[in-house]
Amino acid sequence: MSEMGKAGPVTVSPEAFLAMGREVLAKQPFSILMGAQLNALEPGRCELQLTIAEHLKQQNGFLHGGVVSYLADNALTYAGGTALSVPVVTSEYKINYVRPAVGDRLVARARAEYVGKSQAVCRCEVYAVTIHGEKLCAMAQGTIVPLPEAARPDIP
Amino acid sequence: MSEMGKAGPVTVSPEAFLAMGREVLAKQPFSILMGAQLNALEPGRCELQLTIAEHLKQQNGFLHGGVVSYLADNALTYAGGTALSVPVVTSEYKINYVRPAVGDRLVARARAEYVGKSQAVCRCEVYAVTIHGEKLCAMAQGTIVPLPEAARPDIP
Amino acid sequence: MSEMGKAGPVTVSPEAFLAMGREVLAKQPFSILMGAQLNALEPGRCELQLTIAEHLKQQNGFLHGGVVSYLADNALTYAGGTALSVPVVTSEYKINYVRPAVGDRLVARARAEYVGKSQAVCRCEVYAVTIHGEKLCAMAQGTIVPLPEAARPDIP
Amino acid sequence: MSEMGKAGPVTVSPEAFLAMGREVLAKQPFSILMGAQLNALEPGRCELQLTIAEHLKQQNGFLHGGVVSYLADNALTYAGGTALSVPVVTSEYKINYVRPAVGDRLVARARAEYVGKSQAVCRCEVYAVTIHGEKLCAMAQGTIVPLPEAARPDIP
Numbered sequence: 001m002s003e004m005g006k007a008g009p010v011t012v013s014p015e016a017f018l019a020m021g022r023e024v025l026a027k028q029p030f031s032i033l034m035g036a037q038l039n040a041l042e043p044g045r046c047e048l049q050l051t052i053a054e055h056l057k058q059q060n061g062f063l064h065g066g067v068v069s070y071l072a073d074n075a076l077t078y079a080g081g082t083a084l085s086v087p088v089v090t091s092e093y094k095i096n097y098v099r100p101a102v103g104d105r106l107v108a109r110a111r112a113e114y115v116g117k118s119q120a121v122c123r124c125e126v127y128a129v130t131i132h133g134e135k136l137c138a139m140a141q142g143t144i145v146p147l148p149e150a151a152r153p154d155i156p
Numbered sequence: 157m158s159e160m161g162k163a164g165p166v167t168v169s170p171e172a173f174l175a176m177g178r179e180v181l182a183k184q185p186f187s188i189l190m191g192a193q194l195n196a197l198e199p200g201r202c203e204l205q206l207t208i209a210e211h212l213k214q215q216n217g218f219l220h221g222g223v224v225s226y227l228a229d230n231a232l233t234y235a236g237g238t239a240l241s242v243p244v245v246t247s248e249y250k251i252n253y254v255r256p257a258v259g260d261r262l263v264a265r266a267r268a269e270y271v272g273k274s275q276a277v278c279r280c281e282v283y284a285v286t287i288h289g290e291k292l293c294a295m296a297q298g299t300i301v302p303l304p305e306a307a308r309p310d311i312p
Numbered sequence: 313m314s315e316m317g318k319a320g321p322v323t324v325s326p327e328a329f330l331a332m333g334r335e336v337l338a339k340q341p342f343s344i345l346m347g348a349q350l351n352a353l354e355p356g357r358c359e360l361q362l363t364i365a366e367h368l369k370q371q372n373g374f375l376h377g378g379v380v381s382y383l384a385d386n387a388l389t390y391a392g393g394t395a396l397s398v399p400v401v402t403s404e405y406k407i408n409y410v411r412p413a414v415g416d417r418l419v420a421r422a423r424a425e426y427v428g429k430s431q432a433v434c435r436c437e438v439y440a441v442t443i444h445g446e447k448l449c450a451m452a453q454g455t456i457v458p459l460p461e462a463a464r465p466d467i468p
Numbered sequence: 469m470s471e472m473g474k475a476g477p478v479t480v481s482p483e484a485f486l487a488m489g490r491e492v493l494a495k496q497p498f499s500i501l502m503g504a505q506l507n508a509l510e511p512g513r514c515e516l517q518l519t520i521a522e523h524l525k526q527q528n529g530f531l532h533g534g535v536v537s538y539l540a541d542n543a544l545t546y547a548g549g550t551a552l553s554v555p556v557v558t559s560e561y562k563i564n565y566v567r568p569a570v571g572d573r574l575v576a577r578a579r580a581e582y583v584g585k586s587q588a589v590c591r592c593e594v595y596a597v598t599i600h601g602e603k604l605c606a607m608a609q610g611t612i613v614p615l616p617e618a619a620r621p622d623i624p
Contacts, residue, residue: 029211030220033189055185064186065229065246070222077221090221091431092455094250094406094562096589096611098582113593114566114604118460119403121564121607123591125581136582139589141609143404143455143564148430247587248611250406250562252433252455254426269437270410270448274616275559277408277451279435281425292426295433297453299408299560299611304586341523342532345501367497376498377545377558378538385533402533406562 017041021078034070044083044112044120048075049105052128062100063128069095072124072140075110080120080144083112091119093142101137103128112144120144173197177234190226200239200268200276204231205261208284218256219284225251228280228296231266236276236300239268247275249298257293259284268300276300329353333390346382356395356424356432360387361417364440374412375440381407384436384452387422392432392456395424403431405454413449415440424456432456485509489546502538512551512580512588516543517573520596530568531596537563540592540608543578548588548612551580559587561610569605571596580612588612 012020021041025031034056040047048071050056058064072095081088110124123141127134168176177197181187190212196203204227206212214220228251237244266280279297283290324332333353337343346368352359360383362368370376384407393400422436435453439446480488489509493499502524508515516539518524526532540563549556578592591609595602 024215027215028220029213030222031214033211034222055189057185058187059180059183064184064226065233066186066190066222066226069225069229070220073221073225089256090253092250092252092404092433094248094609096248096582096609097246098584098587098589100245113607114564116566119566121404121566123607123609139581139591139609141562141564141591141607248560248589250453252426252453254428254431254433269451270408272410275410277410277560279451279453295425295435295453297406297408297435297451336527339527340532341525342534343526345523346534367501369497370499371492371495376496376538377541378498378502378534381537381541382532382534385537389533401568402565404562404564406560408560409558412557 014042021046021082031074034067036071036074038078039107041078041082043085044079044115045110046075046078046082047107047109048078049107052101052103052106060100062102063106065097068097068101068106068126068138071106071108072110072126072138073142075108075124076122076140076142077144079110079112079122079124083115083120084144084146087147088144089147091143091145093140095138095140097138099128099135099137101126101128103130103135105129106137107134118145170198177202177238187230190223192227192230194234195263197234197238199241200235200271201266202231202234202238203263203265204234205263208257208259208262216256218258219262221253224253224257224262224282224294227262227264228266228282228294229298231264231280232278232296232298233300235266235268235278235280239271239276240300240302243303244300245303247299247301249296251294251296253294255284255291255293257282257284259286259291261285262293263290274301326354333358333394343386346379348383348386350390351419353390353394355397356391356427357422358387358390358394359419359421360390361419364413364415364418372412374414375418377409380409380413380418380438380450383418383420384422384438384450385454387420387436388434388452388454389456391422391424391434391436395427395432396456396458399459400456401459403455403457405452407450407452409450411440411447411449413438413440415442415447417441418449419446430457482510489514489550499542502535504539504542506546507575509546509550511553512547512583513578514543514546514550515575515577516546517575520569520571520574528568530570531574533565536565536569536574536594536606539574539576540578540594540606541610543576543592544590544608544610545612547578547580547590547592551583551588552612552614555615556612557615559611559613561608563606563608565606567596567603567605569594569596571598571603573597574605575602586613
């Protein structure tokens with residue numbers, strides 16, 4: 001008789017790991033709407049970008065803060081999720097907007113700075129990019145936690 | 157000879173105040189994309205909503221956290237801006253996601269809890285609403301500040 | 313034969329509940345050093361105070377921000393801990409300082425705004441009090457979570 | 469005739485810069501009570517430490533979170549203040565506690581990550597240190613702003 005135990009970790013090539021991350025993004029209708037792309041992904045680190053476009057702006061011609069928050073939050077989640085190796089959800093985060101986002105692309109780089117059993121605390125910087133270089137737009141710090149069992153949300 | 161001084165505050169009816177707020181929203185392409193609507197607006201308080209729709213979701217069928225953040229951030233900005241009575245920008249905010257947003261509408265209620273010369277510190281709660289009632293989805297606290305002179309961003 | 317199962321909740325009078333809270337405070341050397349006193353405690357709500365004194369100040373004659381943070385953090389923890397009914401720890405919090413604390417007493421009032429299975433998200437306001445009244449000094453929002461099993465910290 | 473204008477910046481040796489920072493600390497009664505020491509200070513960066521002692525603990529034998537917050541807040545303020553080159557105050561900050569602080573010394577390292585005309589956004593890590601090394605206890609991100617003119621607090 002064979003005994004089936006819990007599967008151990010599977011070795012995945014860096015290319016396959018990034019591909020898996022892109023599959024997740026492709027299943028998020030809102031991320032498709034935002035035009036988000038995953039540039040890089042490794043356990044505990046990611047780079048996410050989107051193209052700055054008219055429909056993402058606010059009344060002063062800058063990218064809407066909500067778009068910057070979206071990219072930071074998604075990047076924090078990828079960093080924490082790949083660090084914890086389980087399905088995760090962002091518990092909370094804080095973001096400072098330091099410059100309006102003006103440029104061609106918005107790029108978010110996040111990494112898990114602390115990884116424990118029940119949480120990953122991650123940081124992220126968001127840049128507005130043009131052919132002339134990058135300018136820091138926002139900085140975030142947030143807490144990523146495993147999704148409760150059976151993907152049930154934490155509802156009393 | 158006439159002497160022109162700085163104009164004093166103008167009295168605006170509640171309906172006109174709300175209408176002015178809706179005009180600002182109508183000039184934000186991203187807010188139009190999100191389908192955001194301003195339900196209520198008075199100095200220091202606002203209620204903003206949007207319809208939960210497929211294109212705003214993530215891979216588990218819930219509204220994407222970025223949509224919840226967007227609504228909270230915009231609501232904090234309205235509350236702070238109407239309290240400070242000048243053009244403003246969100247300096248920073250923190251948001252806790254407490255439940256996934258599942259329902260028909262997402263509603264954010266924000267108010268300025270502290271109003272000073274150079275900042276308003278505001279709080280916001282975001283609810284997922286169905287015909288059966290409201291469920292709290294997120295809580296935020298953030299700092300709203302006057303836009304630097306001549307609408308120039310704070311860039312060194 | 314008797315069957316011993318897990319003990320159900322015990323009914324405690326409001327006075328006893330407050331007394332239990334004061335016992336916890338009395339076991340915290342740092343809280344004794346700060347002179348913190350628990351004025352009120354009920355499930356999910358608390359009021360904590362301390363006397364503003366010279367040794368708690370910074371160079372401008374105001375109470376040191378670290379004292380304000382201490383009181384807010386402790387109050388958030390009491391609110392969350394009594395709401396969750398288990399030993400807890402503060403996972404994280406954010407605090408806005410809105411006025412320097414000048415006065416006779418510092419008072420923090422906190423309450424659990426959301427209570428779930430694995431977290432309580434709490435808010436707190438801190439006031440500087442004189443015989444003339446109260447002035448808001450700080451506002452906080454934080455996440456309180458159950459202490460990991462066996463009081464073991466979350467260390468990988 | 470001599471012409472007195474606003475003094476330009478003065479060149480200060482690294483040792484003198486650190487000494488100036490220590491003078492500020494020495495004028496903070498609460499910092500003296502905490503036993504805080506400034507190990508390093510340069511524009512935009514600092515290292516602050518204190519000795520973990522019984523009177524700074526809470527009921528489980530760990531350093532009280534309020535002590536960790538105090539050190540992080542003070543370090544953020546030094547980093548932001550030396551970056552902005554004017555008297556400053558912490559506007560707000562967020563802190564994640566990732567491990568209880570157990571050890572001989574608590575060390576906070578902070579740096580200004582963004583420096584603008586009206587704010588510095590700083591980050592800080594706090595470590596519990598023993599002869600065996602350092603363990604990360606907390607991570608913070610906060611906003612440091614110039615003290616309003618004439619050192620008057622921002623009171624409406």
